[in-house]
Amino acid sequence: MSENLIDVRGLTKKFGDFTAVNGIDFHVRKSESFGLLGPNGAGKSTTMRIIAATSQRTSGEVSILGKDPELEGPQIRAHLGVVPQQDNLDIQLTVSENLYVYGRYFGLSRKFINSKIDDLLEFAQLEEKRDVKVEALSGGMKRRLTIARALVSEPDILILDEPTTGLDPQARHILWDRLFRLKEDGVTLLITTHYMDEAEQLCDRLIVMDKGSIMAEGSPSELIRKHATREVLEVRFGSERNKVIASGLEQFCDRIEVLPDRILLYADDGEAVLESIVGAGHSPNTSLVRRSSLEDVFLRLTGRSLIE
Amino acid sequence: MTLTDSSRKISRFGARYVLEARLRNMFKFIWVIAAISFLNPLLYLISFGVGIGSLITSNMGENGIDGVSYLTFVAPALLASAAIQGAMDEAIFPTINGFKWSKIFYGMNATPQTGSTIASGVFLTVLVRTTISVLAYSFVLYLFGAMDSPHAYLAVPIAILSGASFGAVMMAFASRVTNEDLFFTIVGRFLFGPMFLFSGTFYPLASLPIGLQFIGWISPLWHATELGRYATYGHSISPTMVMTHLLVILIMLVLGLLSAFKQFSKRLTK
Numbered sequence: 001m002s003e004n005l006i007d008v009r010g011l012t013k014k015f016g017d018f019t020a021v022n023g024i025d026f027h028v029r030k031s032e033s034f035g036l037l038g039p040n041g042a043g044k045s046t047t048m049r050i051i052a053a054t055s056q057r058t059s060g061e062v063s064i065l066g067k068d069p070e071l072e073g074p075q076i077r078a079h080l081g082v083v084p085q086q087d088n089l090d091i092q093l094t095v096s097e098n099l100y101v102y103g104r105y106f107g108l109s110r111k112f113i114n115s116k117i118d119d120l121l122e123f124a125q126l127e128e129k130r131d132v133k134v135e136a137l138s139g140g141m142k143r144r145l146t147i148a149r150a151l152v153s154e155p156d157i158l159i160l161d162e163p164t165t166g167l168d169p170q171a172r173h174i175l176w177d178r179l180f181r182l183k184e185d186g187v188t189l190l191i192t193t194h195y196m197d198e199a200e201q202l203c204d205r206l207i208v209m210d211k212g213s214i215m216a217e218g219s220p221s222e223l224i225r226k227h228a229t230r231e232v233l234e235v236r237f238g239s240e241r242n243k244v245i246a247s248g249l250e251q252f253c254d255r256i257e258v259l260p261d262r263i264l265l266y267a268d269d270g271e272a273v274l275e276s277i278v279g280a281g282h283s284p285n286t287s288l289v290r291r292s293s294l295e296d297v298f299l300r301l302t303g304r305s306l307i308e
Numbered sequence: 309m310t311l312t313d314s315s316r317k318i319s320r321f322g323a324r325y326v327l328e329a330r331l332r333n334m335f336k337f338i339w340v341i342a343a344i345s346f347l348n349p350l351l352y353l354i355s356f357g358v359g360i361g362s363l364i365t366s367n368m369g370e371n372g373i374d375g376v377s378y379l380t381f382v383a384p385a386l387l388a389s390a391a392i393q394g395a396m397d398e399a400i401f402p403t404i405n406g407f408k409w410s411k412i413f414y415g416m417n418a419t420p421q422t423g424s425t426i427a428s429g430v431f432l433t434v435l436v437r438t439t440i441s442v443l444a445y446s447f448v449l450y451l452f453g454a455m456d457s458p459h460a461y462l463a464v465p466i467a468i469l470s471g472a473s474f475g476a477v478m479m480a481f482a483s484r485v486t487n488e489d490l491f492f493t494i495v496g497r498f499l500f501g502p503m504f505l506f507s508g509t510f511y512p513l514a515s516l517p518i519g520l521q522f523i524g525w526i527s528p529l530w531h532a533t534e535l536g537r538y539a540t541y542g543h544s545i546s547p548t549m550v551m552t553h554l555l556v557i558l559i560m561l562v563l564g565l566l567s568a569f570k571q572f573s574k575r576l577t578k
Contacts, residue, residue, distance in 0.1 A: 105326070
């Protein structure tokens with residue numbers, strides 16, 4: 001087996017005339033946490049389903065754990081843990097029953113699964129919900145249970161499709177904490193997300209996808225260094241005046257982006273830029289200096305923001 | 309940390325684990341199922357067998373229909389329709405739930421399980437549920453004295469086979485459903501209703517105008533009922549017809565299963 005757990009070359013997936021994934025290449029190494037970042041419709045979930053050996057590709061080469069998912073789907077799936085975008089728990093069964101029956105789908109012995117349930121419940125912070133029907137759980141709890149369920153077979157790769165979409169901020173932070181723990185334990189993670197903060201927190205390396213293609217690849221800090229400046233100054237002059245004033249501000253920064261509600265000025269020292277534009281007689285209604293993020297990278301690469 | 313490859317074991321015995329999970333689901337409703345399984349025959353037998361039966365007896369004599377009492381005549385038909393009803397419930401709801409409501413089949417399919425093992429597991433559950441319904445119904449029929457002939461016990465496997473056959477066909481249909489409201493309307497009003505009323509359940513099929521008899525010919529319920537009557541009271545049909553009825557039921561079983569297996573795999577890997 002090669003060192004790469006996942007190897008994707010020239011992967012293309014078409015649905016009729018529509019090309020969902022257009023010739024992408026990437027690889028994931030052991031114990032790496034790898035992300036697919038992009039807006040809805042970028043082709044992330046399609047890519048994930050092909051890697052999870054539940055969807056057929058149109059062309060290209062895919063090797064998961066050294067095997068071709070089209071030829072050895074069940075063999076590959078025996079070593080994967082999958083957290084789909086939409087929870088698909090057995091809602092009539094209790095929390096612990098869900099973990100149990102899922103382990104059984106892998107053919108694991110009763111004894112083995114029962115020895116794992118306590119740890120998994122602890123991991124998912126669901127000890128007190130052990131005998132509660134899944135129907136009655138909150139969205140965040142269901143999500144954590146789905147992740148715990150994916151771990152019951154001790155997978156070599158954990159695949160998470162939009163793990164925190166639809167959760168409130170508190171539930172997201174609990175989930176990130178859990179995922180971070182897995183990352184520290186050396187579990188190989190493959191994550192899709194359209195949240196740049198999620199990608200920054202969890203991914204060692206990621207690809208930025210848009211319309212089925214890869215726009216950029218690297219670690220979050222590399223991508224920011226390459227495609228954005230260290231800092232960003234956000235100023236607002238009111239939605240009507242932003243566009244008019246923007247042309248006069250270009251000289252003060254490396255790059256400028258005009259959004260409907262605000263102007264982004266890219267520079268290594270945001271405060272200095274703010275001082276100079278105020279010195280030049282401009283008086284923004286509000287101003288904010290922040291570090292550049294993957295959101296800025298995406299904006300630079302595609303001219304659009306991640307969440308529209 | 310990698311566990312041994314379980315995919316070989318799953319390709320052979322995977323259905324067993326799907327059955328196990330399905331049974332856990334089913335046993336959450338075991339009291340409902342038990343109540344339906346015993347109350348249904350009780351209500352039907354009292355109203356048809358005893359109620360309408362006494363009317364028929366007073367007009368046509370003690371053995372006025374097909375040479376037997378009305379209760380004896382109607383019992384095998386009710387048994388077969390209970391088998392089919394039970395099989396239908398267990399085939400339709402879990403299948404639509406698995407693909408659409410909770411999408412649990414997609415969760416199963418992310419493991420070494422495949423469309424075929426999942427479909428087999430669901431079908432095995434249909435068999436278990438049908439067997440429970442048929443045994444409960446037969447027991448009540450026995451108490452009413454409708455299972456007295458020496459070959460009456462044969463009505464049990466016949467009913468189970470018919471239920472399984474119809475269940476397989478319904479699995480094939482349910483696995484294609486995207487609009488379940490429409491599907492339930494069609495099944496309830498245009499399939500099960502007419503089938504129940506026009507399959508020679510309450511009167512011999514031959515007493516219908518020939519133009520309506522075809523409903524019986526394509527209805528698994530009629531074939532099952534004819535065989536059931538042959539077993540419980542020696543209803544006279546030729547050996548050719550016995551073989552024909554069995555063949556129709558078996559063909560439906562095989563076609564239903566093949567189609568369901570194909571569609572389960574197709575829909576899960578779309």
